[in-house]
Amino acid sequence: MTIQEHAKDLKEYGITVLESALSDEYVKRCTEDIFNYFRDKDNVSKGYRTSGQTIKSDGFNYPGLETCAEVVEAQKVIDVMREVTNDSVRWVHHSDVHINFSGAKQFHTDEQARLWPTTTPNNISYKDKEFEVYRIATYLTEHTEEDGAPFFVKPKSHTSSYTGISYPDAYAVDAKPGDIVMFHARLRHHGGNSKGDRAAMFWAFGEDNVHSIYHSMAAIKRQINQNLKDEYVLSKTLSDKLDKHNISYEIDPDRLEQFMEISPTLDSY
Secondary structure (H helix, E strand, O other): OOHHHHHHHHHHOOEEEEOOOOOHHHHHHHHHHHHHHOOOHHHOOOOOOOOOOOEEEOHHHOOOOHHHHHHHHOHHHHHHHHHHOOOOEEEOOOOEEEEOOOOOOOOEOOOOHHHOOOOOHHHOOOOOOOOOEEEEEEEOOOOOOOOOOOEEEOOOHHHOOHHHOOOOOOEEEOOOOOOEEEEEOOOOEEEOOOOOOOEEEEEEEEEOOHHHHHHHHHHHHHHHHHOOOOOOOOOHHHHHHHHHOOOEOOOOHHHHHHHHHHOOOOOOO
């Protein structure tokens, strides 16, 4: 598929798969680093709502997972994101790294809706058509026929209400190590199952607009809570990569502080 065809599928169906977007060498190196990182049980996100999850929210910013951050430089992803955002790409500070994550087995979306304030300037909402944030699922280990597909979606559900979806059955997305699954953050999706240990990364880009900034602030608030931190810190390792590719990421500190105060609480998140 061409870059333009991938972008068209993202707009129409809410999903596309970039096959062999990552080298075998990178996949192997990244997988090893993830398993090494989680050998220390203290490295998990201890504030995650479901205990016992081997997950690191905001993982790309943590020492020991620097290899994961290299994936943002995957040229195929950058090309598609530039095409789908009219060459105006923003990093939305939304990443997680995990092994055998069992917390996302029911259909859900990733637009961080529960953390958007009820009232925003100019009535900005994640439901607006200008909300163009895309998540990137990166599976690093093989899945067997017995396991089934690693990812399931409801195509086009990013354009309709949950009750109005005309796709009663899930569509299985087959992704091999080195493939990248890109999908709209509003698309209904859930993860598959695996008998063995499966490492994966989820991260996100968006069009550089106010909607992506709100998504960023919501993701930051959730990740701070899940990691039991007081503040969010963007690593220089990651910011250098974003600067290299002219990808926006800065957020006004005063605006972020105000968002933290007016957005919903995280008691049940």
